[in-house]
Amino acid sequence: MVHGGRVNDTTHPEKCLNPGLYIVATPIGNLGDITMRAIDILTRCDGIACEDTRVTGKLLKHLGISKPMWRYDDHSEHRDRTRLLESMRDRAVALVSDAGTPLVSDPGYRLVNDCRAEGIPVTALPGPCAAITALTLSGLPNDRFLFAGFLPSKDKARRDMLAELAAIDTTLVFYETSPRLTKSLEAVAEVLPNREVAVARELTKLHEELRRGLPHGLIAYFEANPPRGEIVLLVGPPVAFAASEEDADAMLLEALETMKTSQAAAQVAKATGLDRKALYARAMELRRE
Structure with a gap:
């Protein structure tokens, strides 16, 4: 939720950013992946809109930055977004998610849309993204790919979504939670049984893991080794060539x-x-x- 009015900081007026919204990508695990530009914006902005102030607070403490933080997530009310928009008319507000690039299966779509409608400048800073990191690590074809967010939690809806995407000749990229991974792999095995699959978890962290193979083999592995952490599930394109x-x-x-x-x-x-x-x-x- 957004609390209070606008942020006033006249201590270093020469360091102020132009008013508007700054979309800032943050590390997905390894704090060393923060960019110099992201640090600069977080240092000079007037306030930060974030999913969880505790998570963002840890990052700011690591960077030695102290800034007002406002909670902004998918459950935020319209009035919270309105207050942020009003602040952005003459203040610089950074938007961050708990990890990675905001708006990629994270909050922010409505806020950016409203900024565009109101003529408020929007600046996006490139940076860490779990989907792209997993794609490059997997070795699956990446000249074309489709990011489809999270698979549905219900079995039938999950299978229906995979069936809908089956005819698309490209690598499919999903986010997944560790408790639901084997269920999703079972759905892939049923709907897309001939596809190579990669499971990337704990990306950029100490226990980073990339497992690649056919669905049934991966199911057996993860049943024997229950996964932890954030997961990216990748499904290779239809096999359209004779394997060497x-x-x-x-x-x-x-x-x-x-x-x-x-x-x-x-x-x-x-x-x-x-x-x-x-x-x-x-x-x-x-x-x-």
């Missing part, structure tokens, strides 16, 4: 980490169209190497 020997070996090695030899060969055969018996023989060789 190198591709097949890579997929077999991934599958063999969590599956029996026969299961791994069957999964890779289904995904690539290659001969299952030949893949089984190759999988046996890879196990011996």
